[in-house]
Structure formats: C-alpha cells, structure tokens
Amino acid sequence: MAKKFTPSVKLTDNDVTDEAVYRQRRQFLKSLGFVGVSAAIASPAQAFGLFGSDDDKAPKVATEPLTFTSPAKYQAKDAKTPYGKVTGYNNFYEFGTDKTDPAANAQGFKTDPWTLKIDGLVENPLTLDHDALTKRFALQERIYRMRCVEAWSMVIPWIGFELGELIKAAKPLSNAKYVAFETVYDPKQMPGQRSRFVGGGIDYPYVEGLRLDEAMHPLTLLSVGLYGKTLPPQNGAPIRLVVPWKYGFKGIKSIVRIRLTDSQPANTWNLLAPDEYGFYANVNPHVDHPRWSQKSERRIGAGGLFSTKVIPTEMFNGYQEVAPLYKGMDLKRNF
C-alpha cells in the first residue's frame, strides 16, 4: 500500500493572505510603479531607495498602503531622500531630542482611534475620526522639498490632501484670519512630554499657526502618508502639516485640533526663543538663524560623506508661487 502523502509545509486557512489584503498590496505596488510596464522603466535608484540597504532600518510599526493620485504638477524633479532616512532622521521632541530618538521611541504610539477637531471661527465645526483622515478627502502624492532650519534638507513624496479643502468644509467665518494647530498631549505615550529632560524643556502640547491665506494656499498639505504608505509615528502619524516653503518646524505632527482664530496664534519655537524663530518661518537665504547660516543647505540623499551635496538655499525654498502672499511685507522683520 502506498504511503499516505503528507505535505512537508503545513498550511491552514489562517496562512492564506486575505484577498482584500492581497489586493491592497497589489494596489500599493502598482501605485509605486513596480508592477506592469512602469516596472521595467522604474529607475534603479528608486528601487534601491525603497528595497535596498534601507530596508533593515524600516519602521517596526505597520504602515498601511494608501490609494492616491499623483498630479504631474506636484512631482519635483529632485532625487528623493531614501525611505530609511526620511523615517530614521526626525525632529519630534515628544519622543526625544536626538534625531534617531523618534524612530526608536515612537513605535508603540497608538494612532487609532484618533480624533481631529476643526473648530473656532467656523460655521460648521468638524470632527474627523481615524478612518475619515484618509477617506474623507481624495489623496494626492506630492513630492516636496523639506528644508529644516538646521540647514539640512530632504525631498519627500508625501501623501495627503489640501488643508484648504478641510477649512472650506468647515466654512470659515468672515472674521477668521489665522489657523492654530495643536499636537496630541499624551504624556503616557510621549516620553518627551513626561520629562523636561527628554523633551528638550519645551512646553507641551506643541502648537503652530498659519495665516488663513497661507493655510488656504494649494501647496499647504495635510499629510497622512509618505512613500505610498501611511505615516510612521516618528513622521507625525496619523496626520501632520506640510508647508513646503517654510522651515520644517512649522510642519506640526500628530495633530488633534485645528482652530480658526482672529488673532495670531502662538507657535512653540517662537515661544521658546522668539529672537531665533519667528511666526512666519519662511525659508529665506537672506535671514540667518543665530547659529545656522541659511544661505546654503545639505541635501540628504542616498549616499555617504563624499556625496553630500551643499546647495544654495532658494527664497521660499524655491516655491516662488507663494511670493504674492507676502507682498509689501518686510520679511527680515517678519521672519
């Protein structure tokens, strides 16, 4: 009698990838251009950035693929900063002041459930729950330059929607002139909020602000993802601000409240050192920070020491289309 056949690999129904998950993965790969015709022409640099040596530094928290479009006008030509560097080098003082601290300390951060409130001088106050953040508005991919006041810069493919869409949905009142933002306050989860030493002595919650016209500008993005997937916690999950013509610290992370006001709101770094950090924080090569010359910046790319590029900084980080917002203003005084 023949011996009964037993498979050497024992798999059960539990091991089968759920169809929905399978489809999501395909959608993600497609969106990145790794499947089909575009896979053949995808540049090796891109492939290296995503699946090369940076993979071992990839975040431990599961990030979900997103569905989005990639409008041609927002695809910067600059070489993208690899995923590992975008998610491994962050200023997020709630998780520590060292740039590698957030990736190390934010992995247990819970972003679901989440509540984002839009209130203040609006006719229609809104509350978005976790799912609404990625589903209520159509998502777009935008490749933006990000310039830190510390004189380094990155190029990041963000996924998000225009802040203006959200504000329009809330119907601002005619006396609304500014938009105030607030990061979640949760000392249990954020060691920097528990200890002044870990958090750099900042008063939390972190707050930021924009003028209403800046907030309504089509470049201003509420980001929910990067490199095709939801944001890792160190990058400000589940939703953060991206204002590409301003220094990085304006990009407030893990937002829980957006409030429209009639007076200029406080912003954290300005509260801490008003002579060093202004309200506007527009990238401006003609106004130096006391410690960092703003004339040039180090672009963080894929390579090491000898491939470090020092490039001249452009006014408004190169986003000249925002210049009309500041017509008639002295940007040396209003820095």
Place this chain on the structure above:
Amino acid sequence: MLLKKPLRLSKAWVVSLKTLLHLFLLGYLAWTFYLAVIGQLTADPVQGLLNFTGIGTVNLLFATLAISPLAKWLPCGDVMRFRRMVGVYAFVYGLSHFTTYLVFELQLNFSQLSSEIAKRPYILVGFSALMLLLALSVTSPMAVRRKMGKTWQQLHNWVYLCLFLALLHYSWSQKTLWGDPLIYWAVSLLVIYSRRQKLKRGLANLGRKPSLNRKKAP
C-alpha cells in the same frame, strides 16, 4: 587590602597599554569616518561626524582630567604616564571636528569660515577651545616642558578654561538648554570637585597681593 604594595607598571606594560590606546582611539575615529563615507552614520553623515568628534573631544578632555585624581586614589601612580597621550588625543578629535566642519560643511570656503567665526559666538567659543588645545599639545613634548619650567604648569592650567569653552560651545550649539550637555556640565562639576584643594589654594593666592605672601600663615 587588595594590593600589599603599589602596583608598578613595567616598561613593557606601559608600551603595550599605550599601543592598545592608540589602536582604540585612532581605530574608533577611523571606523566612524568609514561609516560616514559609506553612508551608515545617521542620515546626515556630516552632522553625524560633527557630533561624534565633538562629543569625543569632550569625553577625552574628561578622561585626561580624571587621570591625576585616579593616580592619587589608585594604588598605581603609573596611570599618570598616560595623561599626556590622552590629552593630545583630545586635540586630535577636536581637530577632526574642525576639519569635518571646514571640509564637509563649509566645503573649504575660507571666507565663509572667517565670517562664521566672527558672526556666531558659539563657533568663536569652539574655535578658541581648539586653539587652547593646540597650544597645550605643541607644548606637550618633554623637551618643551623642561625648557618652559614653571610657565608650563601655568599654561596647562588653561585646560580648565578649555573644558569650559568646549561645554559652552556644546550647549550653545543645541536648540534647547535641556539635553545631553547638562550631563556633561554635571560631570565637569565632579572634575572641579576632585580638585577642590587645588582650587582653594589658587583662589587664596588670587585674593592676596604678592607682598602679603611673606606673612606667616596662622
């Protein structure tokens, strides 16, 4: 009592320990530069090197200043034979810090170097600390020390000012006052505490006019 008599290090021991120290201090520096070159030293290799060499300089200054108190407390006065070497390495690390800044951050733009030193106090402070370390290093050979006589010790007491400037440079380079530099300031208090007798004597001498020195102490 662990040791019946003070531990003396033979010449062979001193030479081998020094060789190990050279290998470790140079090797660590070279390895870190190698990591930066291959792009494995944080996302921003220039900043990574500046941090490593800067903090390395302060650590080596602390190590140098820990050696003479150790020589008093340990039953082995021979540890003093390593002090000069560790001190010179503090300068080597400081010089790598400056070189990294000049070559990779300023891309050898010398006019920017002078304007940055003039414009930014924290860079001036760091540069002054490096110049002091340079003065201490070039006067470290025994022949120079013998020639300098008493002035050698006077010059080398400036190491405390150098430590203070280095820590000031470190604190000032940060975005907030709350952070790692605080630990370093706390350690520097230990360094001062271990020298409280010397400090007391020094302060007493400062308060006196030279002519009063002839009076007998009570």
